Amino acid sequence: MTPAPPDTSIPTLGPCRFPSPLHHFGTVEAPFKTETDRILYHSHLLEDGRDVSTPSYEEAGPREKIYFDPPKTTVGIVTCGGLCPGLNDIIRGIVMRCHHQYGVARTYGFRYGYEGLVQRYGHTPLLLRPNSVEQAHHFGGTLLGSSRGQQDIGEMVDTLEDMKVDILFVIGGDGTLRGAAEIVKEIERRGLKKAVVGIPKTIDNDIRFLDKSFGFETAFDAAVQAVKCAYVEATGAVNGVGLVKLMGRDSGFIACYAALAGSNVDFVLIPEVKFELEGDGGLLESLRLRLLKRRNAVIVVAEGAGQHLMETGDATDASGNKKYGDIGQFLKDRINGYFKSRKTEVNLKYIDPSYIVRSVPANAQDNVYCSRLAQSAVHAAMGGKTGMLVGRWHGSFVHLPLELVIHGRRKVDPTQELWHSVLECTGQPAVMK
Amino acid sequence: MTPAPPDTSIPTLGPCRFPSPLHHFGTVEAPFKTETDRILYHSHLLEDGRDVSTPSYEEAGPREKIYFDPPKTTVGIVTCGGLCPGLNDIIRGIVMRCHHQYGVARTYGFRYGYEGLVQRYGHTPLLLRPNSVEQAHHFGGTLLGSSRGQQDIGEMVDTLEDMKVDILFVIGGDGTLRGAAEIVKEIERRGLKKAVVGIPKTIDNDIRFLDKSFGFETAFDAAVQAVKCAYVEATGAVNGVGLVKLMGRDSGFIACYAALAGSNVDFVLIPEVKFELEGDGGLLESLRLRLLKRRNAVIVVAEGAGQHLMETGDATDASGNKKYGDIGQFLKDRINGYFKSRKTEVNLKYIDPSYIVRSVPANAQDNVYCSRLAQSAVHAAMGGKTGMLVGRWHGSFVHLPLELVIHGRRKVDPTQELWHSVLECTGQPAVMK
Amino acid sequence: MTPAPPDTSIPTLGPCRFPSPLHHFGTVEAPFKTETDRILYHSHLLEDGRDVSTPSYEEAGPREKIYFDPPKTTVGIVTCGGLCPGLNDIIRGIVMRCHHQYGVARTYGFRYGYEGLVQRYGHTPLLLRPNSVEQAHHFGGTLLGSSRGQQDIGEMVDTLEDMKVDILFVIGGDGTLRGAAEIVKEIERRGLKKAVVGIPKTIDNDIRFLDKSFGFETAFDAAVQAVKCAYVEATGAVNGVGLVKLMGRDSGFIACYAALAGSNVDFVLIPEVKFELEGDGGLLESLRLRLLKRRNAVIVVAEGAGQHLMETGDATDASGNKKYGDIGQFLKDRINGYFKSRKTEVNLKYIDPSYIVRSVPANAQDNVYCSRLAQSAVHAAMGGKTGMLVGRWHGSFVHLPLELVIHGRRKVDPTQELWHSVLECTGQPAVMK
């Protein structure tokens, strides 16, 4: 337990008399703080009079007594959905811990997502041993392969029964975890004793109730490289415009962070903040003014931004996600059209680095983070926990109920600091309408 | 305010009957958890019956009223001590925010640490404008230069008076911040109204009461590259031994993280865990056994480890830090000697990447972190706060009293998860005596 | 002068009796060699009885007497056409050499290509000094900006006269150099004494009569990173196909080298080798067979490949280059259609990294190469050479007449080793019809 700090009061020079100049982003008010906005020092629950009913998470870590008898335990791993840096690190971490620490009987890697749990697809599972995963963290992607979409729950539990899998580790996003919750229910319904532990994956860093999602830092670092290239392109031509589409279906964290990383971004467009193209305050006119002032501009757009501007149908992909219109291509066309109609030369270069961003190997920070997530997952499952997720909260690894992350996503709050910092950094209008 | 999660209880399969196999690292017991180890969901102080006397930090952010009148405000920045990735990002962030957001009159960069505040050294301060720092974050080091050691407090405050500096941002480690505290006292003694805000710097990530120190992630990523090279060297020769000395005078965080990043490390030696060379359980014999088993080995040693093994005097450097013996060179000689005496060939390659690790440019994650630290510092100072530090706690940026970080450092706790994970990863003996 | 080697004969074990198994790439015969295929040891012209009429290039380097009087000499630099790694290195190299070595009066950087030489565009030239270019090589792109297309020759020479520019360095591709040749003629027509020296730029490495073009190695290194990502994507899904479009309008060097760099490419499609989609031996069926065998495939296509397959009009871009159809998008659609019609799932990921590849900073090798090209150009121009290019031939820097590189491009010869190596590496059918 971290000991309490001696004193946390901050000296001041005296009363503040001047109004802050930071009111200025259109209708967006600065997230002003007062001295009563306070961050708790303690993150562990204390015996200090605070009620245990205070919401808190179960801390992750090894249990002194475990539920499964290791030499008789069979483990399975499956990776689902889109690629994300760190998948191989997590697979590696699970295999290493299961074998070297607990000495489980065997670990299977199911191929190509939930398809691998359905026998009629014919994807033979891999028997994973420490030496088959030893170098895996040097490579991007997933050595198991992945796929999108649900499969029949019954067939999947049949496979777990047939292969005598006691513990299933499921790595994937919302849809995948919803599937995992159904697998848990079916296991209960059949009266089986199998643990299902999830590791939530979202490259967008949009999981609520968690510090950060694995792979985000690596992905964001790769995204910044693409934004730098956009800046080079923008400055290399008369009225150069670098347009970069980054991940972010429902939340704009990667786009915001790319701007904050100092790569000279002029406009950040995210799903959480609606914008219009036309009109005096619209994006197109704002861009024109920016070009007049600086001769070049960089625009970073999250893939889920500006969807209301396009005619998009109701189609969904195999994961059940709504198919989004291609905002990057759309903006490219509209910007080119706008300036053409004004007979102004622009040189727009459109960069869509998504597959490059998501398929790089994890960086050192994510190597460690994934390794510890895997470790926490193994400890939990061996302890008989099920229907849960591992994650990090306030710097500590914790257990969360599966349902927690399925209900809603974390978003950029346009009234809070992160977005405010972006507005400061870019100098873009707070409202573009 | 983040809303509360609905429910945080975790299902289990039933009672745990098996003792965990994780008791095994010699005398080091596994940090077993029970369900009463809990992490608080809330990090902001709530009106929920909890006493305000619960330790908490003041949250960082802009204040609605500010103390200094921007057009009449002069700002100074000084960087002290050893290089660390992110210094230029922080300088850049302060200049950008002071000019673009607040519109201060001018910002000076004092050259070469505290020397730059002492006029007889003749280091003319730089007048920093946005375009002079625009690209600074692409380069390592500090554009202001740095130096170690204290200077006369009176002379430094004289300079602040002569140059009419209202706000001084001080970026540095323990010694530097102790100096900053004295500057604050002298300012008070003279009845001046000048704010001094510190940004704590330590590449070792050993600041207590803070989530992490800036530059740590970049440095640790660079360190991992060196460890990979050590592994390549070790596997490239008969009985190859790769020995890498990393930063860490008093704490072994970088060394531990380098091992966890999966770079095939066999031994991690840190200041917090004493080890002996000789004897059956000593490092030398443990290394011999490891070579018999694997034919090669990688050793990562923090610079402050094993100091009791060497004859070191009481000399100190200009910063007042005790001069440490060179544990890397010492181990190299002792290992070579040991195997020579046993007529066993070893091929030891010693790598000391310290200057390479600390002088790289900040990575994207540190770009953002430093930018937000700078922003928090500027908001605090403009609000008339003084004698304080900015930092991050549980994911939020906060204000801390200067004294807080000066008293003691954060260390790797050998009884907790981090060290336990290292023991698991390396398979090294928990006790080497 | 390099001394002659003592003896160059190679021992053999005896007569060769077995036919080589390397006849096998369809109708493409292996480029078999005999002992009479010989490479000359000498690259400098010798006084050894060989006739001076043997084609040879003038060697680059400083001249003992120079044409221009440095303190009275004004220099101009212009960069034209698409971005290419190394542009800033060349600008920097010219400025550094002109100032530090020769001490010229001043160096102007004309903005945005030939537009910058036409006064009515209003692009004020930059006055370049050593400290304005000192760090330029750390950044991609061109600090001068660029543009495509010709401008009025008379107006450009007017500007040279008005600004008293004695030497103009022109960095650009075919069209640009054709423009430079016309500038030379107009200068002659006016009886002026101005030197024009070109530095040929083509990221495709398709310049005849030269070893390599600057930036190619950097670009190709960046391209390989994208191909690695395509491989990760391909292996991450059932019947995964990674499709990467790389530069190469008329020649496939980058595509071929990317395959040879060992990144597991299955098909390389280049402009020099025609292929068909349909039919038993066509690309689509060949791809299907490859997927059956390996479950994934990587296709690298040069942008100029397969143009006969698409309906493309006669439109040209501002540089006068024929507008090509988008072979990447075309292949994506056709491959997806083919497998859809066969009810086979494929997961195709299309990556177009062009802007990322061309806008990265030069690597160390190109840093040096560009620096030496710039040096050679400065020496030549100061010596009064004009209407010429600098380049490297057989490892030596040389002077070439401007016309030389304008007439025709270097291409991948499908009967020679490079393409043969690609066929070996990929195992793709030599003929796809």
Next chain:
Amino acid sequence: MTPAPPDTSIPTLGPCRFPSPLHHFGTVEAPFKTETDRILYHSHLLEDGRDVSTPSYEEAGPREKIYFDPPKTTVGIVTCGGLCPGLNDIIRGIVMRCHHQYGVARTYGFRYGYEGLVQRYGHTPLLLRPNSVEQAHHFGGTLLGSSRGQQDIGEMVDTLEDMKVDILFVIGGDGTLRGAAEIVKEIERRGLKKAVVGIPKTIDNDIRFLDKSFGFETAFDAAVQAVKCAYVEATGAVNGVGLVKLMGRDSGFIACYAALAGSNVDFVLIPEVKFELEGDGGLLESLRLRLLKRRNAVIVVAEGAGQHLMETGDATDASGNKKYGDIGQFLKDRINGYFKSRKTEVNLKYIDPSYIVRSVPANAQDNVYCSRLAQSAVHAAMGGKTGMLVGRWHGSFVHLPLELVIHGRRKVDPTQELWHSVLECTGQPAVMK
């Protein structure tokens, strides 16, 4: 055959009247050229009246008839001496070509250099198959391991006989190739029909009669990163001096190229150019003057430079190379001493990145180069060539007699362009005595 260029004459503006300002590097005269210094266009031997006695190399490539019957052929590979980027690429290339193109029976990898060919060491050879080397090029070092020094020639040929090895590929430096030449002689003496083909390795790029050695570009790129760090360190302190020791026992190519790559180097010290420390024109005083002018300096020293300044004995390492004194440590001590005696503060940071430079994976350019070297070696050996090396000359892959590269090394010629460029770049005195 490349066709002849139409015309190679270069226009000039007129006679040169001004003496060049480039005479200035002390006693080192600029390598002035005249129009009679010419580079031959043709590199292949032509039927144009030139005598076949003109020195020329045999061109590499597949032969129509081969000497060995592939299904009955056994291949061996051995890597010797210090690590160098690209070793794994060459091993991979040989295995891939032997198996996929020729279909040889088997390929052995001998472990730990020549030790692996001597049975009493007990290093079991690896049986190499395509899938065991497929990802090898992503890693630095050599998967076979290496060792220094000779072994008994008879024992090694015994092993070749016992294991029925028909072809031995030897990758190594001078000493290794001298050993290979003796193996060839012993094979002949015993009347065996075994081919020995060498691939010369030297990270210093100091092989005569060859364009470049593999791994050099990768190593030099890595070296530049270290030099950049030295520059950051030098600028970060009062009178900062960054001192970097790079490879280069007998030749200073890496040191020269690192300076030319634009990393702000002030002094380059190489074995080919003697320098003194003391005296008015010595290094120490030159450094003092440079610090007065710029406040910081970067020194790059090749490991073989300045050996005459140190007391070094006659000891040799296992490869038979003379043990050199540590010029880096020596200069560090002498520079610190010099300034201490003058009571001038200097902050010298010494970086020795050798193991980091040599153990990185090959970059894309070296991936391709090594792949093609391997291919050439396989073609040569299958064609019954022996006692030879493969290499590149004027851009073409060629065969060279083994003896060629053993006799003498390529060095930096202080009278020619490369060194002259370094003097220009650094501005260092041409003579330091």
